[in-house]
Amino acid sequence: MITATASAAAAAAAVLAVSARWNWWRPKVGGLASLMYHKVGDHPPGSKIEKLWVTAKDFRRQMEWLKSRGYATLTFTELKNAEDGKSPMPARPALVTFDDGYANNYELAFPILAEMGMKGNIFLVWDTVGRHNAWHDPAGEPWLRMLTWGQVGEMQRSGVIEFGSHTVTHRNLAEISLEDVAWEARESKKRLEEKLGRGVLGFAYPYGAGAFVPEVRRCAREAGYRYDFSIKQGITPIPWDPASGPMMRLLIRGDDTMVDFHLNMTRGRARL
Numbered sequence: 001m002i003t004a005t006a007s008a009a010a011a012a013a014a015v016l017a018v019s020a021r022w023n024w025w026r027p028k029v030g031g032l033a034s035l036m037y038h039k040v041g042d043h044p045p046g047s048k049i050e051k052l053w054v055t056a057k058d059f060r061r062q063m064e065w066l067k068s069r070g071y072a073t074l075t076f077t078e079l080k081n082a083e084d085g086k087s088p089m090p091a092r093p094a095l096v097t098f099d100d101g102y103a104n105n106y107e108l109a110f111p112i113l114a115e116m117g118m119k120g121n122i123f124l125v126w127d128t129v130g131r132h133n134a135w136h137d138p139a140g141e142p143w144l145r146m147l148t149w150g151q152v153g154e155m156q157r158s159g160v161i162e163f164g165s166h167t168v169t170h171r172n173l174a175e176i177s178l179e180d181v182a183w184e185a186r187e188s189k190k191r192l193e194e195k196l197g198r199g200v201l202g203f204a205y206p207y208g209a210g211a212f213v214p215e216v217r218r219c220a221r222e223a224g225y226r227y228d229f230s231i232k233q234g235i236t237p238i239p240w241d242p243a244s245g246p247m248m249r250l251l252i253r254g255d256d257t258m259v260d261f262h263l264n265m266t267r268g269r270a271r272l
């Protein structure tokens with residue numbers, strides 16, 4: 001009897017533990033799933049933020065999951081056209097986004113997206129294109145090669161990748177003056193548009209900072225971006241009302257399982 005009670009208690013504890021780790025019990029939500037990636041590949045020795053590295057194998061598996069479930073991966077322009085009624089809104093729209101603009105996005109993610117006929121969007125940091133991730137402390141994340149303008153141009157011409165802004169310098173927008181916030185948002189948009197020869201619709205707040213500080217967000221949005229992206233976990237309702245807050249995203253972690261991926265895509269989050 002004691003054994004039966006104990007094992008029932010153990011089973012209940014196990015269910016609770018699993019339910020805390022994987023949020024299968026959350027209601028399913030529809031809307032726009034914006035997946036947030038950073039680095040694709042095997043994390044280098046010495047990386048203290050290895051969870052932000054997703055292996056090429058996992059990335060391919062995740063893209064296959066999207067494709068097999070009928071998700072349409074869009075560029076910012078395709079999303080805008082659908083919102084503006086110039087094209088139909090897909091039943092399951094998704095944005096595959098990459099923050100910062102690492103060379104590994106070109107080397108590993110771009111060929112997979114191109115091969116599978118899917119689309120992605122990369123947020124560039126103007127000052128670091130062709131250089132390295134200067135905003136990281138090399139003690140926590142080694143210097144990494146960033147995309148070159150040649151790679152950016154090739155990806156844009158392919159139609160597979162569209163580019164957004166992640167500011168000029170990757171400063172924390174919640175810690176600088178509003179004048180500097182306005183400059184980061186406006187100047188990066190202007191320079192990217194001149195360089196790329198097309199409009200830049202998307203903006204991602206470095207570290208997600210300031211996305212929910214009304215005056216910071218106002219400064220960023222006044223630069224004229226159609227879409228601004230936070231790092232708040234969730235699926236964004238569509239049609240999206242900018243007044244409701246910045247776009248939410250789904251952080252895809254290197255230690256996620258496909259169960260996590262499934263829960264992210266259907267519930268807006270996998271973990272508590």
Ligand SMILES: [Zn+2]
Pocket residue numbers: 099100166170206207
């Ligand atoms: Zn960043």
